[in-house]
Amino acid sequence: MNGRRIRIKDIAEKAGVSIGTVDRVLHNRGEVKADTKQRILKIARELNYQPNIAAQALKSPTAYRIAILIPQSYGDNLFWDQHPVGIQKAVEAVQPYTVQTRFYRYEMYNTSDFEAKTNEIREWNPRGVIFAPIMKKESDTFCHQLDDANIPYVFIDTFINNTNCLAFLGEDAFQSGRVAASLIDMGISRDKDILIVNTAKNLENTEHLNSRNQGFLSYFMDAGINIGKKISIEIPTAQADVVSNVLDPIFNQSNNIGAILVSSSRTYAVAEYLNQKGLREIFLVGYELFGKNVTYLQRRVIQFLIGQRPVEQAEKAFKKLFDYLTFNTIPEKKEFQPIDIINAENMGLF
């Protein structure tokens, strides 16, 4: 932190060349004799040269174009409205660099809309892309297109294999299933059954809901003490009548269910049901702190929500992409977000 900083000029003097030549070497802009190049690099290393980013930024006020491709909010589910907030924060944080962001929001599970949006992005020709590859096959195609165009991309929320993504920021879904399990295991007695509610339309295409389920079950294989049944069901949409149709047959008869896990952010739909039916003894655990989930957590209909900090997720994704574009920093490939355990007592501070 102390002492005067090394400038290009210092390197140039030591090497007996001009600053232009040093710059060429440092940026690999070629056309430098091999041995002067080596000499300069050696000196730069020895002096531990770090470019002055103020000067760098001052010279290049060209705005980076960054495209962000994420789902629309749908109905009560405002999960995806949190990411833009994070992007905004990250953009402000990289001042004095200027950045131009554009959001492309596709309809969830609508593959043709997804494709339309990816085409718009390619027309815009951004320097980098941040996106949530919820639909595997279509995302794969988009990755290839970006690879061909030499545009780096960062995944958020969901990870898919066998791509050249620069990085991934998201939840360790398997582990978050385990976290949910550990809370339920503690909250209900040993012999009670547990109902697992999945709300996705098409589970195959949403790998991380699967992982949450697997993680949840794995916990009871090695660490949990609960020996009750684990019953999986699916609720296609969050509408009240649909929820009732699925849950009534279970709860209108005698049962041994002590807890429910909702593997997605639509936990409020089940909370609504339990609340109306007066089933307040059920220990309910679900995902994501926002909207109606907050209300039901506060009213202690939901016992715990598992959070994955979507704002921070987007913020970090942007930072990684930006650092790559600006400083050529290769980020750690996979970074998992902390898994937040949130109940009525600590919710206010998130």
Added chain:
Amino acid sequence: MNGRRIRIKDIAEKAGVSIGTVDRVLHNRGEVKADTKQRILKIARELNYQPNIAAQALKSPTAYRIAILIPQSYGDNLFWDQHPVGIQKAVEAVQPYTVQTRFYRYEMYNTSDFEAKTNEIREWNPRGVIFAPIMKKESDTFCHQLDDANIPYVFIDTFINNTNCLAFLGEDAFQSGRVAASLIDMGISRDKDILIVNTAKNLENTEHLNSRNQGFLSYFMDAGINIGKKISIEIPTAQADVVSNVLDPIFNQSNNIGAILVSSSRTYAVAEYLNQKGLREIFLVGYELFGKNVTYLQRRVIQFLIGQRPVEQAEKAFKKLFDYLTFNTIPEKKEFQPIDIINAENMGLF
């Protein structure tokens, strides 16, 4: 984000003056005719002028001196070694500005050492100070000295009233006591007793341990279902023999204790005791994720740790001070950190 940015030059042209004059007005460096001043300010506002911080930073490589006054680590307790990490991150984040930080670490509860360190700081004459006002009276004195010298300061960890602190970053101690209570309430049966272990030498001087205790008890007044006794005891130091001396009389006889709350980061000391005694049925909750606490959490001797993100705390404190010094941004005065609930399943991701 779009369009060309307004520069001083643009304002100067519109006002029919030179850029020097604009600069004088913008920085209140006086000596400008009143009406030109008004004209320039008006234009700057209309054009929504924002200085280019790259250019600003490039011109003034004068490093801000920031002093950080926090306790030393002591024994196994590495809590205060986490804050320097946060400061470091924050300093890197404000590049291209250069900052010179100096850490002054006082011996916990040693008032004369604290005073010695505050004198050293005043000799160094920093632009701002970040400090943990653990000892109320001595901290008060230091605040007055800083006020007189016109040096802004930010509190971390502990808040004290009636000072001119720029901001406070820390835990809502009362609420974190409630969080601990809610976990214990869920983890043990209704009629079990709860032991509250306080480890500070001098509770009066450490207000936030008191607040945690109060919050903990308050939970059982309004939300908790546990009706067992709440027994408070004090353990002066974390040494194994001292811990045994206090706890043996309790656990060597028949008792009804189902859970222990340790109100400080020295939770590991109690975990060590429980582990050695084979008291694995006790539900143990304590504070701070580091060192031996981590080990015992992993081994499920500790059920939950409450965390307050010390790294992030320091990071934010620095940012607030820096933004004030650089951009004159007045921060929100009191900002509470999120209260993290951490168990063996989500600990790995923090």
Added chain:
DNA sequence: CTGAAAGCGCTTACAG
């Protein structure tokens, strides 16, 4: 009270 000029460290044409 005000303007003109130098310079922060870098990058980008341009000239050789």
Added chain:
DNA sequence: CTGAAAGCGCTTACAG
């Protein structure tokens, strides 16, 4: 293959 010069937007003496 290399150097000299201009300029990014601001601040800081200096001259008047």
